[in-house]
Amino acid sequence: MSKAMPGVPAWLQRAHNAEHISEVLRALGKRERARMAARAVSQHQSHPSKRHRISHLASSLSANSEHVAHYSISAGSDPKHEPLNRYSDVLPYDRTRVVVCPGEPDHECPGSCTSGRYLNANWVRELAGGKWWIATQAPLPHTAHAFLSVILEGISPPPGSSMSNLRRVNRVRTIVQLTQNLEGGMRKAHVYFPPTEGESWIIEPAPEEREDAPIKVTLTRSRTLDHAHCVQSVVTLQPLSRARVPTGEPVVFQHLLYASWPDHGVPAPEDREGLLRFTRIVDETNRDLSLYSGIANLDPNPPIMVNCSAGVGRTGAFIALCSLLRHYRLLSPPTTQETKIPPLPPSPLGPLPEELQDDMVAQEIDSLREQRPGMVQRDDQVLMIYETLLAAFASMDAGQGGA
Template identity: 50%
Template sequence: MNRGLPDTPSWLQTSQKLSHVNTLLQTLGERERQRETARRASRRRRSPVLNVLRSTERLHHYSVAAGYANKWGNRYLYSEPYDRTRVVVGIDEEQCVVGTGDASHGRYLNASWVREMFGGKWWIATQAPLPNTAHAFLSVILQPVTRPPQLLDASTTSQRCRVRTVVQLTKNVENGRVKAHPYFPAVIGASWTVPPEERVSAPSIKVTLLETKSIPEVHCIQSTVSIVPISSTGQEQEPITFRHMMYTAWPDHGVPEPEDRASLLAFIHLVDRSNKDTSSQPHSDELYPDPPIIVNCSAGIGRTGSFIALSSLLRAYDLFASDPVTNLTPLPASPLGPLPSEFKDDLVAQEVDSLREQRPGMVQRDEQIMLIYEVLAAAFS
């Protein structure tokens, strides 16, 4: 449990020096460009660029869910998840399970299983759902067990582990452009029917807004939403509820203003506490205490990656009101090799590089990397 603030780590004090930061940003940028080279090659399997790759291992490691069959489900061009970590939703009602990887018969969702390097928690990082992917997105929440498969995590448990928290880090409309399509109504008590995408036999989902409230001190709009499949037999099923938490002070292609940094830190703490709260859930004694959280911005990479990185480092330093995850299984080594030795003690550098190994473009902008340093330093003060 949190026993008071620990001292600021020495690496955090020294890592914000200009020379260190400049070298780090160049190094992380170059490594991501190498990943992008492999991603482009995976989109064009016969591309001459294959000849410059050192091994087919790298091509396989960084292959993305590209192809005409999946384009309909991507909000942005060339923003696809890696095949080896992408979330795959079962194709019909009987097979509506959540898995990972190269599933030729699964439903496509632009979402990735992502594990914190130092905090150890699993997340589902995703783009904001489109109207034609909202059903697949909600189907993930309907699953009684939503855990990364053993391919990614050998400690996977069969304990009831349903997603009960969704974090949204973008407003639906920013600067006149749609950044996220709503998938639940704005009026309390109102319901929407969300149909599956074409050629999918799963039932439509009834989505009802139960409650909404504003939490101004953390720039959060918190909504409680229920979802239930509409049975073709008319038989009533038990609704599933989840909490939707929108943070409204993080602009696209940027970072929160300095005066909003404290609210971001408080919001991260609120999300962590909320996800552990089972008081509104049925069968609460059977529930996993801290299930994976779904988090999205618009593309699900920049703000999303920054949020996960901050959560990981706060958890690793016991700055949440809970014990950090222990006995972590090491994440797979990067085909690019480790970061240079000068960054071995820089946990922000290590975390960002690790997240980029799991979903392309995570912590997309240099100023978002600097935000992680700054907010983490503020957490120790």
């Protein structure tokens, strides 16, 4: 940049130029290719019958054994889970994947739980902001039940987290959807709640999950927020017995659909202000306890579940942006009590090159890719994070309330 911008961090001013962005893309791409090689080997070693499906296997076999173990995707590549993956080349890391656990209502899923139901989803923590998310693919018709069961049932806790009651206290209360259900005439996300207020659907478990009971899903209310390009819905889940009799208490969550982020692209420059408003709405919605009166000791800011179609490109860019906004207090911190965010485990690939050590966008993206493959998938999504963060500081300086 030719001149200093008041209020904008020095690293961001230095970073926003073509030469630096090119270096970021080169370094991030090189590291993700190393992860891809390790994933390919783990897939081959876990399920050798897939040998003919793995391209460039010969070069991949040279991957470091430590890397192969760290970036294993054996659960996602298991043949029995193939139909549960929306895209065959987007599979969750074993060490951070979310397991939907079986059991009675007082059962808590341990961190080592592997006997539960498979979902193409990973626990992801913001590097700079410190908040936990569940990054997941959009539901398929036969995975919608497992998707909603993240809210209703116990799930494996985040790795290294002190979260201990994801069925009640720390339950997911907000789902963010960054894709339209249909884009370019193609189905990008299966619809799992009705379009009309007061209407209910019954979501059945997949055939191989017959022991699980149906879920009644009701759209309680919905509204369009034009200033943030989103639709906000309140949805009620009612567990049913196999005889379709209500069991237990209904559970409410809020669904936020952002409508201005095209697949294989980024929000247009004129939509960036709306995107910043949307980040604030997501944060405020997740902290809203008005729908949960009478329920004691709820987490004031529990994990958020977020998806686009594959759960990596738009999903990763949105989490990265929220993390940096949170770091600079343009969004609220994870909890009012938390004063220090513990470090995430170091990458077996080592640190980013020295010239990128102070670039918080590059660091954030690399950290997200450690936790779920391919996060922030496209080069233009990387650039959008820089540009939207700059827009947030400019908006703050102009007295428009930040994000």
